[in-house]
Amino acid sequence: MNKEPIYLAFSTQKGGAGKTTLTVLVASYLHYVKGYDVAVIDCDYPQHSIAEMRERDLKQALGDDHYKRMAYEQFTRLNKKGYPVIESSTEKAIDDADRITGQADFDFVFFDLPGTVNNPSVIKALSNMDYIIAPISADRVVLESTLRYMVVINDVIKKTGVSTIKGTYLVWNMVDGREKSELYEVYEQVIADLGFDLLKTFLPDSKRFRREQSALHKPVFRSTLFPADRSLIKGSNIEELTDEILSLLKRPNNG
Incomplete structure (x- = not known):
């Protein structure tokens, strides 16, 4: 295998913070739009939200002519299948990742x-x-x-000397455009005082982030089989976030 895959996690201890949604959106954008080879290890037991999403996506793609045609046209254009979603656990996560990266080339896991x-x-x-x-x-x-x-990750895990962590970042998610910018300035000063790195891109609070494949055949935003629809991508900042991540990781922007 020639590639050295990057192991990356959108991670936080707060439920509902959007880590699963961001994982799917960025993974799908990198895989289907930017041309990178991606895999996802879902070890968020017991819900396994991404593995369940893949099951829903596949069921609809196989049973609905609209999505079946979309999948066929995408495969014909890209000549690549959907990225693997591995249902795992925290105990087996790294072993599962090492196993699949030993069998095929991946850019990101x-x-x-x-x-x-x-x-x-x-x-x-x-x-x-x-x-x-x-x-x-x-x-x-x-x-x-x-x-x-993040203090635990940086001051306990990262400084043990046995960690492979190269960088930790914060990203604003579910930003309400009606809130006063002064509030964010105060919080960002606290973040800076603690020495944490904050991404420049922020994600707005928008209902489009919850739009999956459906019988109504509306443009899809969150899917493991398709990237966010071009009609919905503008203003979502997913494209900008992906570009910023590629820049930080010093990876080519293939778009």
Whole structure:
């Protein structure tokens, strides 16, 4: 195998922060639009949200002529299948990732991890990431919880000397455009004082992030089989976020 895959996780201990949605959106954009080879390890037991999403996506793609045609046209154009979604656990996550990367070339392996650092197997998985990106929102409880989480990653896991972590970042998610910018400035000063890196791109609070394949055949945004539809991508900042991640990781922007 010629490629050295990047192990990356959108990770936080706050439920509902959007880590699973961001994993799917960025993985699909990199795989289907940017031409990278991607895999996803879903070890967020017991829900396994991404593995369940893949099952729903496949069922609809196989049973609905509209999505069947979309999948065929995409495969014909790209000559590549959907990326693998491996249902795993925190105990087996790294072994499963090493196994599939030993069988085929991947550029990125995304991990959907449980939101806790109290479990030794979660700590082991986190310590084997190359990059960790934690979504945050302008909510004091969410922000304080995520900052404590990142302190553990940076001051405990990263500094043990046995970690492969090369970078940790925060990203604003579910940003309400009606909120005063002064609020974000205050929070960003706190983030800077703690020495954490914050991505320039932010993700807006938008219902489009929940739009999956449906019998109504509306443009799809969140899918494991298709990238976000071009009619919905503008203003979502998914394209900008993906470009910023590629730049930080010093990977070519193939778009």
